[in-house]
Amino acid sequence: MDNFKIKVQKRVMWATIYCVVFLTVAIVLMVYSDKASYPMGFTSGFISGIVALAVAFIIKYIKALKNPEALRKLYIEETDERTKEIGAKVGHTSSIITLFVLAIAMLVAVFLNKTVFYTILATVLFISVLNATLKLYYNKKL
Amino acid sequence: MKTKIAELRKQHKISQEELANAVGVTRQTITSIEVEKYTASLVLAYKIAKYFNTTIEDIFDFSDVEV
Numbered sequence: 001m002d003n004f005k006i007k008v009q010k011r012v013m014w015a016t017i018y019c020v021v022f023l024t025v026a027i028v029l030m031v032y033s034d035k036a037s038y039p040m041g042f043t044s045g046f047i048s049g050i051v052a053l054a055v056a057f058i059i060k061y062i063k064a065l066k067n068p069e070a071l072r073k074l075y076i077e078e079t080d081e082r083t084k085e086i087g088a089k090v091g092h093t094s095s096i097i098t099l100f101v102l103a104i105a106m107l108v109a110v111f112l113n114k115t116v117f118y119t120i121l122a123t124v125l126f127i128s129v130l131n132a133t134l135k136l137y138y139n140k141k142l
Numbered sequence: 143m144k145t146k147i148a149e150l151r152k153q154h155k156i157s158q159e160e161l162a163n164a165v166g167v168t169r170q171t172i173t174s175i176e177v178e179k180y181t182a183s184l185v186l187a188y189k190i191a192k193y194f195n196t197t198i199e200d201i202f203d204f205s206d207v208e209v
Contacts (some may be wrong), residue, residue, distance in 0.1 A: 081183050082171040
């Protein structure tokens, strides 16, 4: 449990760093760019989301660090073998479905818009290469 | 896989939550094992057997496992 406590403390530290970095980026963007533009609006929303998520994690982890019972509960939640298996199955299934849907979208896009077609093609290639690389990595690792 | 976990729990008068906490898994995992939806790993099977002070074979029914 001590190792897990250190791990959680490190997560709090990293989440705090993320908050500081993203908030700095947000402030710099607000000062130096066109506040009303669409990209600026999207970036602000994206950064707000990341910061909110990081703050939520910080609160959750600090609560767990203060209470040994909550820390053990968090440890069980994170190391539960069934939850891990569900995660692996979800990842595998969703990557297959994503590739299938993208392949169909690519076949439609080739008739409609070349830019969209090449974007989807690049995405499909990237996911395929990533899948193959990860398979090779875990085949060697496990 | 059939197990005697529910039976043993009743004998020892402990809840799924208590067993789950003792062996370091969630209550849902114990439920899934009891209703034969999920098969425990070797490590978890060992922890459960040790908790009830018995052997893995006494708790888990391996008769359906083909070798």
